[in-house]
Amino acid sequence: MVGRPLDESDLIGRAQRGDTHAYEELVHAYQGIAFRTAYVIARNAADAEDAAQEGFVKAWRALGRFRAGAPFRPWLLQIVANEARNRRRSAGRREHLALRAAAEEPSGGAAPSPEAALLSAETREALLAAVNELPDDQREVVALRYFLGLSEAEVAETLGVPHGTVKSRNARALERLRGLDV
Amino acid sequence: MSELERALQQLGRELEFPREPDLRGRVRGRIERRRRLRRSLVFAVALVAVAFGIAMAVPQARSAILRFFHIGAVTIEHVGTLPAAQERRLAAGLGSPLGLDAAEELSGVPLVLHGPRPRNYYARPGLIATLLRVEDTPVLLAELAGDQVGIVKKLVPGTSRVESADIGEFGLYVTGGPHVLYWREGELRPRLAGNVLIWLEGGRTYRLEGDLHKGRLLRLARDITR
Numbered sequence: 001m002v003g004r005p006l007d008e009s010d011l012i013g014r015a016q017r018g019d020t021h022a023y024e025e026l027v028h029a030y031q032g033i034a035f036r037t038a039y040v041i042a043r044n045a046a047d048a049e050d051a052a053q054e055g056f057v058k059a060w061r062a063l064g065r066f067r068a069g070a071p072f073r074p075w076l077l078q079i080v081a082n083e084a085r086n087r088r089r090s091a092g093r094r095e096h097l098a099l100r101a102a103a104e105e106p107s108g109g110a111a112p113s114p115e116a117a118l119l120s121a122e123t124r125e126a127l128l129a130a131v132n133e134l135p136d137d138q139r140e141v142v143a144l145r146y147f148l149g150l151s152e153a154e155v156a157e158t159l160g161v162p163h164g165t166v167k168s169r170n171a172r173a174l175e176r177l178r179g180l181d182v
Numbered sequence: 183m184s185e186l187e188r189a190l191q192q193l194g195r196e197l198e199f200p201r202e203p204d205l206r207g208r209v210r211g212r213i214e215r216r217r218r219l220r221r222s223l224v225f226a227v228a229l230v231a232v233a234f235g236i237a238m239a240v241p242q243a244r245s246a247i248l249r250f251f252h253i254g255a256v257t258i259e260h261v262g263t264l265p266a267a268q269e270r271r272l273a274a275g276l277g278s279p280l281g282l283d284a285a286e287e288l289s290g291v292p293l294v295l296h297g298p299r300p301r302n303y304y305a306r307p308g309l310i311a312t313l314l315r316v317e318d319t320p321v322l323l324a325e326l327a328g329d330q331v332g333i334v335k336k337l338v339p340g341t342s343r344v345e346s347a348d349i350g351e352f353g354l355y356v357t358g359g360p361h362v363l364y365w366r367e368g369e370l371r372p373r374l375a376g377n378v379l380i381w382l383e384g385g386r387t388y389r390l391e392g393d394l395h396k397g398r399l400l401r402l403a404r405d406i407t408r
Contacts, residue, residue, distance in 0.1 A: 020213055024206050031205045045200035056209045057216075062408055079408060082296040100198040127193055146187060147194030160297060174186055 012072055016063045027056050030073065033148060034080045037158065040143035041084035043094040051087050055080030074157035081158050096132045099124060130177050138173035141166055253354055254387030255326035256333045256380050264338055267362040270373040272322040272391060275365050276304035276311055285310050291327045296408055308332055316402055321392030323406065333389065337361035347396065349403050350383030355396045383407055
């Protein structure tokens with residue numbers, strides 16, 4: 001989960017008045033979550049990078065229409081997600097989310113942490129494979145909600161769909177994944 | 183939160199995402215280039231305005247200047263009398279409806295449209311179009327790649343009005359009496375057209391046509407390309 005800068009509304013206000021340094025700080029604060037959001041949608045690192053960059057440029061141009069006091073992160077992520085979706089359709093190779101190498105290895109005899117004990121390596125692989133095989137609309141909700149830590153409201157705004165749609169897509173995805181008996 | 187949801191959260195912490203790029207420099211570069219371009223444009227527009235003022239003082243030059251102007255892939259021509267044309271449906275002359283993938287393949291233009299996607303699309307090489315519904319009003323969105331002329335509009339000054347529109351790199355709003363639209367002059371039958379917003383953005387010409395006022399078309403346009 002990416003933290004928000006403490007003086008975010010101040011940075012936004014300055015950026016709205018044309019201060020590029022203030023906007024650069026916003027880019028710095030949000031480029032991680034923007035890139036990851038683009039990646040789970042476009043499923044290609046190069047497209048995700050392009051989408052995040054284009055999203056920040058478009059967000060700069062649209063800052064005048066950003067409502068003061070509204071949450072900035074989902075507003076920005078919606079622009080990035082749209083860019084990623086446009087690139088996904090024309091993209092060739094689509095990558096699957098994968099586990100870090102260390103996460104795949106057994107603990108080597110050491111007592112597993114309570115968190116690590118929750119899932120065995122095989123279960124992790126199976127669960128991730130099942131997420132990768134979900135239909136795009138369900139996979140996106142699962143990835144944004146659980147992998148990137150967005151709230152349901154943020155997922156709805158990012159994907160530009162009603163809150164209820166996020167809930168139903170999430171429920172359908174969890175139903176499919178429950179078949180794995182995790 | 184269920185056990186499965188907790189397991190998904192844990193999985194998220196163990197994922198291998200590609201290395202995150204540092205976008206600050208590139209974003210700043212794009213913003214600054216755009217600012218420089220806008221300053222250059224303002225200067226160029228001022229120069230053109232001076233040249234235009236001088237040229238308008240010469241009667242022969244004045245009539246030629248007023249007759250044609252281009253905005254991206256659209257040419258607007260002032261005529262004394264409108265050519266014969268009929269009122270036809272918005273998508274008339276654009277061929278059979280296609281799915282999005284087929285339309286993008288035929289046109290070579292990946293559609294830019296944020297928000298809900300319609301079912302049907304129309305395509306010709308270099309042009310992709312679709313019908314949107316805005317508060318029950320049909321609106322035709324057409325996107326043209328590059329600046330090769332793909333649309334010709336003929337209008338009668340005084341009957342039709344052309345206003346500047348604050349969108350993209352350059353925008354115009356055509357309203358008033360109907361004007362005649364040729365998707366590509368000589369290839370397709372012309373039809374009468376009503377309120378139209380045309381703008382240039384990112385090397386693409388956008389055109390929105392529908393029975394909506396300028397402010398509503400502008401809001402829709404900004405939503406499409408946001």
